[in-house]
Amino acid sequence: MTDLRLDAPFLLGRAAALQQVLRAARLVAATDVTVLIQGESGTGKELLARFVHAGSAQAAGPFVAINCAAIPDQLLESELFGYRRGAFTGATQDYAGRIRAAAGGTLFLDEIGELSLMAQAKLLRFLESGEIHPVGEARPVTVRTRLIAATHRNLLQLVREQRFRADLYYRLQVVPLEMPPLRERLEDIPLLFAHYAAEAAARYGRPCVSLDRRALARLTAYAWPGNVRELKNLCERLTVLHGEAGVPLGPECLPAEFAEAVPAAGESLGLFAAERRLIEEALQQARGNRSQAARLLGISRDTLLYRLKKYALA
Numbered sequence: 313m314t315d316l317r318l319d320a321p322f323l324l325g326r327a328a329a330l331q332q333v334l335r336a337a338r339l340v341a342a343t344d345v346t347v348l349i350q351g352e353s354g355t356g357k358e359l360l361a362r363f364v365h366a367g368s369a370q371a372a373g374p375f376v377a378i379n380c381a382a383i384p385d386q387l388l389e390s391e392l393f394g395y396r397r398g399a400f401t402g403a404t405q406d407y408a409g410r411i412r413a414a415a416g417g418t419l420f421l422d423e424i425g426e427l428s429l430m431a432q433a434k435l436l437r438f439l440e441s442g443e444i445h446p447v448g449e450a451r452p453v454t455v456r457t458r459l460i461a462a463t464h465r466n467l468l469q470l471v472r473e474q475r476f477r478a479d480l481y482y483r484l485q486v487v488p489l490e491m492p493p494l495r496e497r498l499e500d501i502p503l504l505f506a507h508y509a510a511e512a513a514a515r516y517g518r519p520c521v522s523l524d525r526r527a528l529a530r531l532t533a534y535a536w537p538g539n540v541r542e543l544k545n546l547c548e549r550l551t552v553l554h555g556e557a558g559v560p561l562g563p564e565c566l567p568a569e570f571a572e573a574v575p576a577a578g579e580s581l582g583l584f585a586a587e588r589r590l591i592e593e594a595l596q597q598a599r600g601n602r603s604q605a606a607r608l609l610g611i612s613r614d615t616l617l618y619r620l621k622k623y624a625l626a
Protein backbone atom coordinates (compact mmCIF):
# COMPACT_ATOMS: atom_id res chain seq x y z
CA MET A 313 0.00 0.00 0.00
CA THR A 314 1.24 3.39 -1.00
CA ASP A 315 0.60 5.33 2.19
CA LEU A 316 3.11 3.29 4.18
CA ARG A 317 5.99 3.61 1.74
CA LEU A 318 9.22 4.62 3.36
CA ASP A 319 9.69 7.48 0.89
CA ALA A 320 6.44 9.11 2.00
CA PRO A 321 5.95 8.05 5.59
CA PHE A 322 3.55 10.81 6.54
CA LEU A 323 1.35 11.28 3.48
CA LEU A 324 -1.40 8.98 4.63
CA GLY A 325 -4.46 8.23 2.58
CA ARG A 326 -6.00 5.75 0.20
CA ALA A 327 -8.62 8.00 -1.37
CA ALA A 328 -8.49 7.98 -5.15
CA ALA A 329 -8.34 11.78 -5.25
CA LEU A 330 -5.11 11.75 -3.18
CA GLN A 331 -3.55 8.74 -4.88
CA GLN A 332 -4.01 10.43 -8.24
CA VAL A 333 -2.08 13.50 -7.04
CA LEU A 334 0.66 11.27 -5.60
CA ARG A 335 1.00 9.47 -8.93
CA ALA A 336 1.47 12.77 -10.76
CA ALA A 337 3.85 13.97 -8.03
CA ARG A 338 6.02 10.87 -8.44
CA LEU A 339 6.29 11.45 -12.17
CA VAL A 340 7.14 15.08 -11.76
CA ALA A 341 9.65 14.43 -8.96
CA ALA A 342 11.96 12.66 -11.37
CA THR A 343 12.24 15.77 -13.56
CA ASP A 344 13.41 19.24 -12.55
CA VAL A 345 10.34 21.16 -13.67
CA THR A 346 8.79 23.82 -11.50
CA VAL A 347 5.74 22.62 -9.61
CA LEU A 348 2.76 24.64 -8.43
CA ILE A 349 0.73 23.05 -5.64
CA GLN A 350 -2.75 24.42 -5.10
CA GLY A 351 -5.23 23.52 -2.42
CA GLU A 352 -6.97 24.78 0.69
CA SER A 353 -5.09 25.49 3.88
CA GLY A 354 -4.11 22.36 5.82
CA THR A 355 -4.57 19.91 2.94
CA GLY A 356 -0.91 18.85 3.02
CA LYS A 357 0.68 21.09 0.38
CA GLU A 358 3.99 21.29 2.25
CA LEU A 359 3.98 17.54 2.80
CA LEU A 360 3.45 17.04 -0.92
CA ALA A 361 6.35 19.39 -1.65
CA ARG A 362 8.56 17.29 0.65
CA PHE A 363 7.30 14.17 -1.13
CA VAL A 364 8.36 15.62 -4.51
CA HIS A 365 11.75 16.62 -3.07
CA ALA A 366 12.25 13.16 -1.54
CA GLY A 367 11.62 11.55 -4.92
CA SER A 368 13.89 13.90 -6.86
CA ALA A 369 17.50 13.67 -7.98
CA GLN A 370 18.34 16.37 -5.41
CA ALA A 371 16.76 14.48 -2.48
CA ALA A 372 20.09 14.53 -0.64
CA GLY A 373 20.24 18.32 -0.95
CA PRO A 374 18.47 20.78 1.35
CA PHE A 375 14.71 21.41 1.45
CA VAL A 376 14.23 25.07 2.32
CA ALA A 377 10.69 26.27 3.05
CA ILE A 378 9.55 29.89 3.21
CA ASN A 379 6.07 31.12 3.93
CA CYS A 380 5.81 34.30 1.86
CA ALA A 381 2.79 35.46 3.91
CA ALA A 382 4.78 35.36 7.15
CA ILE A 383 7.59 37.71 6.10
CA PRO A 384 6.93 41.45 5.60
CA ASP A 385 7.30 42.69 2.02
CA GLN A 386 10.39 44.83 2.63
CA LEU A 387 12.26 41.90 4.21
CA LEU A 388 11.16 39.16 1.86
CA GLU A 389 13.31 40.24 -1.05
CA SER A 390 16.56 40.32 0.92
CA GLU A 391 15.54 37.13 2.70
CA LEU A 392 15.15 35.35 -0.64
CA PHE A 393 17.95 36.85 -2.69
CA GLY A 394 20.44 37.77 0.03
CA TYR A 395 22.53 40.92 0.31
CA ARG A 396 26.04 42.29 0.65
CA ARG A 397 27.28 43.82 3.84
CA GLY A 398 26.57 47.56 3.84
CA ALA A 399 23.89 47.30 1.10
CA PHE A 400 21.42 49.01 3.44
CA THR A 401 21.20 50.16 7.04
CA GLY A 402 21.38 47.11 9.26
CA ALA A 403 23.17 44.90 6.69
CA THR A 404 26.16 44.38 8.96
CA GLN A 405 27.37 41.25 7.19
CA ASP A 406 26.87 39.35 3.93
CA TYR A 407 23.72 37.23 3.84
CA ALA A 408 23.38 34.44 1.27
CA GLY A 409 19.57 34.34 1.33
CA ARG A 410 17.23 31.36 1.12
CA ILE A 411 17.60 30.68 -2.59
CA ARG A 412 21.31 30.07 -2.15
CA ALA A 413 20.58 28.08 1.03
CA ALA A 414 18.53 25.76 -1.19
CA ALA A 415 21.33 25.30 -3.76
CA GLY A 416 21.49 21.67 -4.88
CA GLY A 417 18.08 21.03 -3.32
CA THR A 418 14.54 22.39 -3.34
CA LEU A 419 13.15 25.81 -2.46
CA PHE A 420 9.54 25.63 -1.28
CA LEU A 421 7.71 28.96 -1.54
CA ASP A 422 4.45 28.70 0.35
CA GLU A 423 1.71 31.31 -0.21
CA ILE A 424 3.40 32.54 -3.36
CA GLY A 425 0.35 34.69 -4.11
CA GLU A 426 1.56 37.04 -1.36
CA LEU A 427 4.82 37.99 -3.14
CA SER A 428 5.11 41.68 -4.05
CA LEU A 429 5.20 42.52 -7.77
CA MET A 430 8.86 43.50 -7.35
CA ALA A 431 9.79 40.15 -5.79
CA GLN A 432 7.76 38.37 -8.49
CA ALA A 433 9.84 40.08 -11.19
CA LYS A 434 13.09 38.99 -9.51
CA LEU A 435 11.83 35.46 -9.05
CA LEU A 436 10.85 35.21 -12.70
CA ARG A 437 14.31 36.41 -13.72
CA PHE A 438 15.83 33.72 -11.51
CA LEU A 439 13.60 31.01 -12.99
CA GLU A 440 14.52 32.03 -16.52
CA SER A 441 18.24 32.64 -16.13
CA GLY A 442 19.19 30.66 -13.02
CA GLU A 443 20.76 33.87 -11.70
CA ILE A 444 19.98 35.99 -8.67
CA HIS A 445 20.99 39.55 -7.91
CA PRO A 446 21.66 39.91 -4.18
CA VAL A 447 21.03 43.44 -2.91
CA GLY A 448 24.24 45.46 -3.18
CA GLU A 449 26.04 42.79 -5.23
CA ALA A 450 27.53 44.06 -8.48
CA ARG A 451 27.42 40.75 -10.31
CA PRO A 452 24.67 38.15 -10.59
CA VAL A 453 25.16 34.81 -8.86
CA THR A 454 24.26 31.51 -10.51
CA VAL A 455 22.27 29.08 -8.33
CA ARG A 456 20.85 25.68 -9.20
CA THR A 457 17.79 24.88 -7.16
CA ARG A 458 14.38 23.44 -7.89
CA LEU A 459 11.38 25.60 -7.11
CA ILE A 460 8.11 24.28 -5.73
CA ALA A 461 5.48 26.92 -5.09
CA ALA A 462 2.19 26.59 -3.24
CA THR A 463 -0.90 28.69 -2.73
CA HIS A 464 -4.37 28.36 -1.23
CA ARG A 465 -5.56 31.23 -3.43
CA ASN A 466 -6.81 31.19 -6.97
CA LEU A 467 -3.69 32.52 -8.72
CA LEU A 468 -5.48 33.00 -12.00
CA GLN A 469 -7.90 35.32 -10.24
CA LEU A 470 -4.92 37.30 -8.85
CA VAL A 471 -3.56 37.50 -12.41
CA ARG A 472 -6.89 38.92 -13.58
CA GLU A 473 -6.73 41.47 -10.75
CA GLN A 474 -3.17 42.34 -11.86
CA ARG A 475 -1.79 41.36 -8.48
CA PHE A 476 0.15 38.44 -9.88
CA ARG A 477 2.28 38.50 -13.03
CA ALA A 478 0.81 36.41 -15.83
CA ASP A 479 4.28 35.43 -17.13
CA LEU A 480 5.32 34.15 -13.69
CA TYR A 481 2.01 32.31 -13.33
CA TYR A 482 2.52 30.43 -16.61
CA ARG A 483 6.17 29.76 -15.74
CA LEU A 484 5.14 28.27 -12.37
CA GLN A 485 2.22 26.16 -13.40
CA VAL A 486 4.08 23.96 -15.89
CA VAL A 487 2.82 21.10 -13.75
CA PRO A 488 -0.03 22.07 -11.42
CA LEU A 489 -0.89 19.68 -8.61
CA GLU A 490 -4.13 20.12 -6.69
CA MET A 491 -4.43 18.78 -3.14
CA PRO A 492 -8.05 17.72 -2.60
CA PRO A 493 -9.84 19.05 0.50
CA LEU A 494 -10.46 16.52 3.27
CA ARG A 495 -14.25 16.59 2.67
CA GLU A 496 -13.52 15.06 -0.75
CA ARG A 497 -11.65 12.14 0.80
CA LEU A 498 -13.83 11.27 3.76
CA GLU A 499 -12.83 7.62 3.58
CA ASP A 500 -9.37 8.64 4.84
CA ILE A 501 -10.70 10.15 8.07
CA PRO A 502 -10.52 6.95 10.17
CA LEU A 503 -6.96 6.31 9.07
CA LEU A 504 -5.83 9.89 9.74
CA PHE A 505 -7.66 9.94 13.06
CA ALA A 506 -6.03 6.69 14.16
CA HIS A 507 -2.60 7.95 13.18
CA TYR A 508 -2.86 11.33 14.88
CA ALA A 509 -4.65 9.94 17.95
CA ALA A 510 -1.73 7.53 18.42
CA GLU A 511 0.76 10.33 17.92
CA ALA A 512 -1.01 12.56 20.47
CA ALA A 513 -1.25 9.67 22.95
CA ALA A 514 2.50 9.11 22.68
CA ARG A 515 3.24 12.83 22.98
CA TYR A 516 1.10 13.35 26.10
CA GLY A 517 1.77 9.92 27.61
CA ARG A 518 -1.95 9.07 27.63
CA PRO A 519 -4.08 6.21 26.43
CA CYS A 520 -5.06 6.44 22.80
CA VAL A 521 -8.53 7.91 22.19
CA SER A 522 -11.01 6.34 19.82
CA LEU A 523 -14.51 7.29 18.68
CA ASP A 524 -17.79 5.44 18.74
CA ARG A 525 -19.78 5.06 15.54
CA ARG A 526 -21.98 8.09 16.15
CA ALA A 527 -19.00 10.38 16.80
CA LEU A 528 -17.21 9.07 13.74
CA ALA A 529 -20.32 9.65 11.63
CA ARG A 530 -20.25 13.30 12.78
CA LEU A 531 -16.66 13.58 11.60
CA THR A 532 -17.53 12.28 8.17
CA ALA A 533 -20.50 14.68 7.89
CA TYR A 534 -18.37 17.72 8.78
CA ALA A 535 -16.96 20.12 6.14
CA TRP A 536 -13.41 20.39 7.60
CA PRO A 537 -12.52 23.97 6.58
CA GLY A 538 -9.08 23.49 8.20
CA ASN A 539 -8.59 20.10 6.52
CA VAL A 540 -6.02 17.62 7.89
CA ARG A 541 -4.50 20.22 10.22
CA GLU A 542 -7.91 20.63 11.86
CA LEU A 543 -8.29 16.87 12.24
CA LYS A 544 -4.84 16.66 13.79
CA ASN A 545 -5.73 19.40 16.27
CA LEU A 546 -8.97 17.62 17.14
CA CYS A 547 -6.98 14.47 18.00
CA GLU A 548 -4.75 16.49 20.33
CA ARG A 549 -7.71 18.14 21.99
CA LEU A 550 -9.58 14.88 22.55
CA THR A 551 -6.44 13.23 23.91
CA VAL A 552 -5.84 16.04 26.39
CA LEU A 553 -9.47 16.39 27.50
CA HIS A 554 -10.72 12.80 27.31
CA GLY A 555 -7.58 10.66 27.09
CA GLU A 556 -8.31 8.99 30.43
CA ALA A 557 -11.78 7.80 29.46
CA GLY A 558 -10.59 4.44 28.17
CA VAL A 559 -13.82 3.92 26.21
CA PRO A 560 -14.70 5.07 22.69
CA LEU A 561 -15.81 8.71 22.82
CA GLY A 562 -19.33 9.74 21.82
CA PRO A 563 -20.49 12.82 19.89
CA GLU A 564 -20.95 14.77 23.16
CA CYS A 565 -17.13 14.92 23.46
CA LEU A 566 -16.76 16.69 20.11
CA PRO A 567 -16.46 20.49 19.87
CA ALA A 568 -19.62 22.53 19.18
CA GLU A 569 -19.01 22.88 15.42
CA PHE A 570 -19.55 19.13 15.02
CA ALA A 571 -23.04 19.39 16.48
CA GLU A 572 -24.11 21.04 13.23
CA ALA A 573 -22.75 18.17 11.19
CA VAL A 574 -25.69 15.83 10.93
CA PRO A 575 -24.73 12.50 9.39
CA ALA A 576 -26.82 11.07 6.61
CA ALA A 577 -28.93 8.13 7.81
CA GLY A 578 -26.95 4.94 8.20
CA GLU A 579 -23.62 6.66 7.51
CA SER A 580 -20.72 5.42 9.60
CA LEU A 581 -17.21 4.15 9.09
CA GLY A 582 -15.46 1.33 10.82
CA LEU A 583 -12.69 3.21 12.62
CA PHE A 584 -11.65 0.18 14.61
CA ALA A 585 -11.57 -2.00 11.53
CA ALA A 586 -9.55 0.63 9.65
CA GLU A 587 -7.07 1.06 12.51
CA ARG A 588 -6.63 -2.66 12.92
CA ARG A 589 -6.13 -3.12 9.18
CA LEU A 590 -3.54 -0.34 9.13
CA ILE A 591 -1.55 -2.08 11.86
CA GLU A 592 -1.81 -5.43 10.12
CA GLU A 593 -0.59 -3.95 6.84
CA ALA A 594 2.33 -2.23 8.54
CA LEU A 595 3.34 -5.49 10.23
CA GLN A 596 3.11 -7.33 6.96
CA GLN A 597 5.21 -4.72 5.19
CA ALA A 598 7.78 -4.83 8.02
CA ARG A 599 7.76 -8.66 7.85
CA GLY A 600 6.70 -8.87 11.46
CA ASN A 601 9.41 -6.55 12.76
CA ARG A 602 7.55 -4.46 15.33
CA SER A 603 10.04 -1.61 15.62
CA GLN A 604 9.96 -1.13 11.88
CA ALA A 605 6.16 -1.39 11.75
CA ALA A 606 5.95 1.30 14.46
CA ARG A 607 8.25 3.51 12.38
CA LEU A 608 6.10 2.99 9.30
CA LEU A 609 3.04 4.01 11.27
CA GLY A 610 4.78 7.01 12.77
CA ILE A 611 4.08 5.82 16.34
CA SER A 612 6.35 4.63 19.13
CA ARG A 613 7.04 0.92 19.65
CA ASP A 614 5.24 1.09 23.02
CA THR A 615 2.12 2.52 21.40
CA LEU A 616 2.23 -0.24 18.82
CA LEU A 617 2.56 -2.92 21.50
CA TYR A 618 -0.39 -1.40 23.36
CA ARG A 619 -2.48 -1.50 20.21
CA LEU A 620 -1.44 -5.03 19.30
CA LYS A 621 -2.88 -6.07 22.66
CA LYS A 622 -5.99 -3.95 22.15
CA TYR A 623 -6.72 -5.65 18.84
CA ALA A 624 -5.60 -9.06 20.04
CA LEU A 625 -2.88 -9.10 17.37
CA ALA A 626 -0.04 -9.72 19.84
Ligand SMILES: Nc1ncnc2c1ncn2[C@@H]1O[C@H](COP(=O)(O)OP(=O)(O)OP(=O)(O)O)[C@@H](O)[C@H]1O
Nearest residue numbers: 322323324325352353354355356357358359540541
Ligand atom coordinates in the same frame (compact mmCIF):
# COMPACT_ATOMS: atom_id res chain seq x y z
N1 LIG B 1 -2.14 13.02 3.91
C1 LIG B 1 -1.67 13.37 5.13
N2 LIG B 1 -1.23 12.42 5.98
C2 LIG B 1 -0.75 12.75 7.19
N3 LIG B 1 -0.67 14.00 7.64
C3 LIG B 1 -1.09 15.00 6.85
C4 LIG B 1 -1.61 14.74 5.54
N4 LIG B 1 -1.92 15.92 4.97
C5 LIG B 1 -1.63 16.88 5.86
N5 LIG B 1 -1.12 16.34 7.00
C6 LIG B 1 -0.71 17.08 8.22
O1 LIG B 1 -1.55 18.20 8.34
C7 LIG B 1 -0.81 19.36 8.70
C8 LIG B 1 -0.95 20.41 7.62
O2 LIG B 1 -0.22 20.00 6.45
P1 LIG B 1 0.63 21.03 5.56
O3 LIG B 1 1.34 22.01 6.44
O4 LIG B 1 1.43 20.24 4.60
O5 LIG B 1 -0.61 21.75 4.85
P2 LIG B 1 -0.58 23.02 3.87
O6 LIG B 1 -1.59 22.72 2.82
O7 LIG B 1 0.83 23.31 3.44
O8 LIG B 1 -1.12 24.15 4.84
P3 LIG B 1 -1.00 25.77 4.66
O9 LIG B 1 -1.69 26.11 3.36
O10 LIG B 1 -1.79 26.28 5.83
O11 LIG B 1 0.44 26.09 4.69
C9 LIG B 1 0.63 18.92 8.88
O12 LIG B 1 0.83 18.67 10.24
C10 LIG B 1 0.71 17.63 8.10
O13 LIG B 1 1.65 16.76 8.66
